Amino acid sequence: MSEKRQLRLGAFLMTPGHHVAAWRYPDTEASQVLSFSFYKKLAQTAERGKFDMLFLADGYAVSEKFPEAISQTVTVRPEPITLLSALSAVTEHVGLAATVSTTYNEPFHVARKFASLDHLSGGRAAWNVVTSANPAEALNFNKDNHLLHSLRYERAEEFLNVVTGLWDSWEDDAFQYDKENAVFADRSKLHTLNHKGEWFTVRGPLNVARPVQGHPVVIQAGSSEPGKELAARTAEIIFTAWQTLEEAQYFYRDVKGRLAKYGRSHDDLKIMPGVFPIIGRTEEEAREKKAKLEELIPQEAGISLLSSLISFDLSPYPVDGPLPDLPELEQVNGGKSRFTLLKDLAEREGLTIRKLYQRIAGARGHREIVGTPLQIADQLEEWFVNGAADGFNIMPPYLPGGLEDFVDHVVPELQRRGLFRTEYSGTTLRDNLGLKRPAHSATSTVSALSQASV
Amino acid sequence: MSEKRQLRLGAFLMTPGHHVAAWRYPDTEASQVLSFSFYKKLAQTAERGKFDMLFLADGYAVSEKFPEAISQTVTVRPEPITLLSALSAVTEHVGLAATVSTTYNEPFHVARKFASLDHLSGGRAAWNVVTSANPAEALNFNKDNHLLHSLRYERAEEFLNVVTGLWDSWEDDAFQYDKENAVFADRSKLHTLNHKGEWFTVRGPLNVARPVQGHPVVIQAGSSEPGKELAARTAEIIFTAWQTLEEAQYFYRDVKGRLAKYGRSHDDLKIMPGVFPIIGRTEEEAREKKAKLEELIPQEAGISLLSSLISFDLSPYPVDGPLPDLPELEQVNGGKSRFTLLKDLAEREGLTIRKLYQRIAGARGHREIVGTPLQIADQLEEWFVNGAADGFNIMPPYLPGGLEDFVDHVVPELQRRGLFRTEYSGTTLRDNLGLKRPAHSATSTVSALSQASV
Structure with a gap:
C-alpha cells in the first residue's frame, strides 16, 4: 500500500x-x-x-x-x-x-x-x-x-x-582520511571537467x-x-x-x-x-x-511594479485608462510568460492600469x-x-x-x-x-x- | 588616564x-x-x-x-x-x-x-x-x-x-519606515555611483x-x-x-x-x-x-606546497639538494614578497629543498x-x-x-x-x-x- x-x-x-x-x-x-x-x-x-x-x-x-x-x-x-x-x-x-x-x-x-x-x-x-x-x-x-x-x-x-x-x-567516496597511509583523497576518484564551450571555459x-x-x-x-x-x-x-x-x-x-x-x-x-x-x-x-x-498601495509604486513585470514603461499613460498598445511578444526582453499572462488578464477583464496594478500588487x-x-x-x-x-x-x-x-x-x-x-x-x-x-x-x-x- | x-x-x-x-x-x-x-x-x-x-x-x-x-x-x-x-x-x-x-x-x-x-x-x-x-x-x-x-x-x-x-x-539614516506617509526610504539620501573606470563600469x-x-x-x-x-x-x-x-x-x-x-x-x-x-x-x-x-609530511605534498609558495616548480630537482637558480623577482607572477622571504631564508641558512619545506610546512x-x-x-x-x-x-x-x-x-x-x-x-x-x-x-x-x- x-x-x-x-x-x-x-x-x-x-x-x-x-x-x-x-x-x-x-x-x-x-x-x-x-x-x-x-x-x-x-x-x-x-x-x-x-x-x-x-x-x-x-x-x-x-x-x-x-x-x-x-x-x-x-x-x-x-x-x-x-x-x-x-x-x-x-x-x-x-x-x-x-x-x-x-x-x-x-x-x-x-x-x-x-x-x-x-x-x-x-x-x-x-x-x-x-x-x-x-x-x-x-x-x-x-x-x-x-x-x-x-x-x-x-x-x-x-x-x-x-x-x-x-x-x-569528486566521487562520493573519494575522501579516505587515512592518516596511517597518508591518503587524504583517492585521486583516481577526482575528475577534471575540462569544459570548453560557447560561453565558458572552466x-x-x-x-x-x-x-x-x-x-x-x-x-x-x-x-x-x-x-x-x-x-x-x-x-x-x-x-x-x-x-x-x-x-x-x-x-x-x-x-x-x-x-x-x-x-x-x-x-x-x-x-x-x-x-x-x-x-x-x-x-x-x-x-x-x-x-x-x-x-495602501502608493500609486507610483503600483505603476512601477506593473511596468517591471510587463517590461514596459507605463508611467506616461493615464492611470485610470486602459493599457496602451503593447509590443509584440517577440520584442519583449524581460520575462516573456509574465508579459503574456498580464496582458491577457487586462484584456479579458477590461482592467485599467490602476485596477491591474491593484490586482497584481500582491501575487504579481x-x-x-x-x-x-x-x-x-x-x-x-x-x-x-x-x-x-x-x-x-x-x-x-x-x-x-x-x-x-x-x-x-x-x-x-x-x-x-x-x-x-x-x-x-x-x-x-x-x-x-x-x-x-x-x-x-x-x-x-x-x-x-x-x-x-x- | x-x-x-x-x-x-x-x-x-x-x-x-x-x-x-x-x-x-x-x-x-x-x-x-x-x-x-x-x-x-x-x-x-x-x-x-x-x-x-x-x-x-x-x-x-x-x-x-x-x-x-x-x-x-x-x-x-x-x-x-x-x-x-x-x-x-x-x-x-x-x-x-x-x-x-x-x-x-x-x-x-x-x-x-x-x-x-x-x-x-x-x-x-x-x-x-x-x-x-x-x-x-x-x-x-x-x-x-x-x-x-x-x-x-x-x-x-x-x-x-x-x-x-x-x-x-545609501546614507546611514536613509530608511524611514514611515507607514503613515508612505516613505520607506528618503530618496535624497540615495547616491548612485555611476562608476566608469579602466576595469569596471558599475x-x-x-x-x-x-x-x-x-x-x-x-x-x-x-x-x-x-x-x-x-x-x-x-x-x-x-x-x-x-x-x-x-x-x-x-x-x-x-x-x-x-x-x-x-x-x-x-x-x-x-x-x-x-x-x-x-x-x-x-x-x-x-x-x-x-x-x-x-x-608526517608526505614528500610530494611538501615539494608541492613549497613550489606554490615560491611560484616555481621544484619537482624536477633533487629533494636533498639546494634550491636551484630561481628567476629574478621581476619575473615572478605569484606572491612576490613570499618569494623573496623564502629565497632569502634558504640562502641565509643553507637549506636543502627538503629542509626548507619542512621549515615552512606549518607557518608557510x-x-x-x-x-x-x-x-x-x-x-x-x-x-x-x-x-x-x-x-x-x-x-x-x-x-x-x-x-x-x-x-x-x-x-x-x-x-x-x-x-x-x-x-x-x-x-x-x-x-x-x-x-x-x-x-x-x-x-x-x-x-x-x-x-x-x-
Whole structure:
C-alpha cells in the first residue's frame, strides 16, 4: 500500500511581504528587512509548519526608472546565499532555496557556494536558476545592455552543465582520511571537467567535495518555450505562475510530457505554482485585509511594479485608462510568460492600469486565494488532485503574520486531509521532496564518456 | 588616564590545521573539514578566547601540478562567506573575516555579500582583499593566463573604490519606515555611483542598506611595493609574514609612515603578522610536537606546497639538494614578497629543498614560535611593545587542539599581563579593534564631490 500522495510546500519569503504595500500594513516588521532575528523567526515558523523549503528571490539592481517608487517600496534585502547560510545554523530540516542568476555570475563560484551550503546544512540546499529579467542589472556588471532572452537561455543551459559537472569533480567516496597511509583523497576518484564551450571555459576540479545531496536541488521559474525545455531537461522543481486551473493543467501536462525524451520520469520534476493567500477567520475578514492592502498601495509604486513585470514603461499613460498598445511578444526582453499572462488578464477583464496594478500588487501574476483556512485548503487540494500541481510555493502577503496564519491554520487542515506531512521523513531536502539522489556521472553509464578523468 | 594599549588577535582557521601534515596528526578531526559542527566548535572556542576575529583564507582551484600531493593534502574546504554567514548565527562578538579575490569577482556581488554579512552579524564583517597568486585559478574563469601582478593591483585598487562606493549607496539614516506617509526610504539620501573606470563600469546603487560598520573592515595581505601602497591608502588591517623582529619593525615603520600622505593616522591601520604557535606544557613537549608534524609530511605534498609558495616548480630537482637558480623577482607572477622571504631564508641558512619545506610546512613563511604558553606570550609581547606589530593572526598548527591550547593557556597569560581584553568592549568588529567608523562620503567633506547624487 503506497502512502497517499503528499503535496510539497515552499515558503517564499519576500520581506516584509509579497504585497507591494506589505511594509505599510499594520504589524508588518518593515524595519527588520536586514535583521537576522526577523529571518530566524520566519525560518523557524516555516520549519514548525513542516515546509519543504524556504525560497528566496533575488535581483542585482535598484530600479531608478520610477523615482517616487524608490521611496515607496522595499529596495534592500540581504543576498540570499549569505542569508540562507546563516539560517542553516538555526534550522534542522527545512530546505534552503536561493535564487542565483546565470547571466551575471561565474559557474565556478556558483557551484562552490551551493556545494558549500549543501555540506554545511547537511544536504538542504537548492538553487533557483534564473536568467535575470531586469535590464538595469546589466549596468552593474560592465555591460551596456541586457543579454537577449534567447542568448540568456543558451548561456543558462551551458552554465548548468558546467555547475553540475563541477559538483561531480569528486566521487562520493573519494575522501579516505587515512592518516596511517597518508591518503587524504583517492585521486583516481577526482575528475577534471575540462569544459570548453560557447560561453565558458572552466577546467575544474571544484575544491569542495561532492555535495551531500549529490547535486543540490535545481529549481527553475521560466515558463517561456526555452524555459520549459530547459526545465524538462534539467529542473527538479518548477516554480510557475498560473491564474486558472485550466492553464495550470495545460502547463503541467505540457512540461511533464517533455520529460520522457530526456530519460526522466514523471516524478523527477515537481511543479509548484505560486500561491498568494490572504487568510481571514471569515471570508469577509480576508476580503477586508485585501481591501486594506490595496488601499495602501502608493500609486507610483503600483505603476512601477506593473511596468517591471510587463517590461514596459507605463508611467506616461493615464492611470485610470486602459493599457496602451503593447509590443509584440517577440520584442519583449524581460520575462516573456509574465508579459503574456498580464496582458491577457487586462484584456479579458477590461482592467485599467490602476485596477491591474491593484490586482497584481500582491501575487504579481501568481494565483491569489482570499478566504478562510478551509477555503484555501480546498483550493490547494483542487489543483493538487486535478493534475495542476505537485505542491505550491506560498507567498505570504505580509510578514511575519501571513506566514504564521498559514502555518497555524492552513497547514493543520492540509494535514487533517492527509495531504501534507506531520513530520519530516528524510534528512535532506531531496529526501523530503521525494527526489532521487543523482548518481555520479563517472559511475552512471549515461554520461561517463563525457567525463575526462585525471 | 588611557588604558594600556591592547593587542588584537585573529584566529586564522585553516582546517584541519595550518601545518601541511595537520590532517595526519593524532586527534585532528580531518574528516570534518566540511562539517558545520566542527567550525561551530572552533568559532565558539575563539569567541571564548575573546579573539577579535575569525580569519579564513581562500582559493579557487585544486592545483593538479603535483598529482601525488592531491591525495596527500586537504584540497576541499567550504567557501568562506557561506561558512562565516552560518557561523554568524552561532556567535555574538567575534569578527568574521573572509578572503575574496578582486581578480575573479565582480565588485557588485562582493559589495553586496559583505554588506549582507555585516547586517546579519550586527557589524562583524571584514574583507581580506587578495589578488590571487595561483595561476591555476585563471583556468576556472574563462582565462588562459593569470593576470600580471601589476595589473592585478591596478584592478584591485579600482575594485576597492567601486565596492566602498557601493557601500555608500545609501546614507546611514536613509530608511524611514514611515507607514503613515508612505516613505520607506528618503530618496535624497540615495547616491548612485555611476562608476566608469579602466576595469569596471558599475552604475549602482547597491540594493542593501549601508553596512552596520559603515564599511566592513578592509584587510590586506600583500607586502610587495604595490601591496604596501594600496594598503596604506585603503587597508585597516595588514596581515603579513615576517621571520625576525628587525624585518617586522622595518615593515611596520615603512607602512605606518605611508599613512599620513593619505590623510590617515597611525591607529587607522593595524599591522598583524601571522604567528604559528606550537604549544607544549614544556619546551621539550613543544619540540616533540614539531618533530612529529615534520615526520608526517608526505614528500610530494611538501615539494608541492613549497613550489606554490615560491611560484616555481621544484619537482624536477633533487629533494636533498639546494634550491636551484630561481628567476629574478621581476619575473615572478605569484606572491612576490613570499618569494623573496623564502629565497632569502634558504640562502641565509643553507637549506636543502627538503629542509626548507619542512621549515615552512606549518607557518608557510610566517613566524613560528615553539614553546610553553609563557614563552609564546613573551615573544608576542616582544614584537607588540617594540614597534613590530599591533596584534597577531594566530595560525594553529592542528585543529581543534592547537586553537584550544592557545585559548586556554596563552590568552590567560596575555590577559594577566594586561595586554589583551578579558571582555569584548564593543558591539562591532570595528569597535573591538579600535577602528573609526567611516563617515558616509556624501556627509564627509573630503569626497563629497566625487559622488553623483540622484
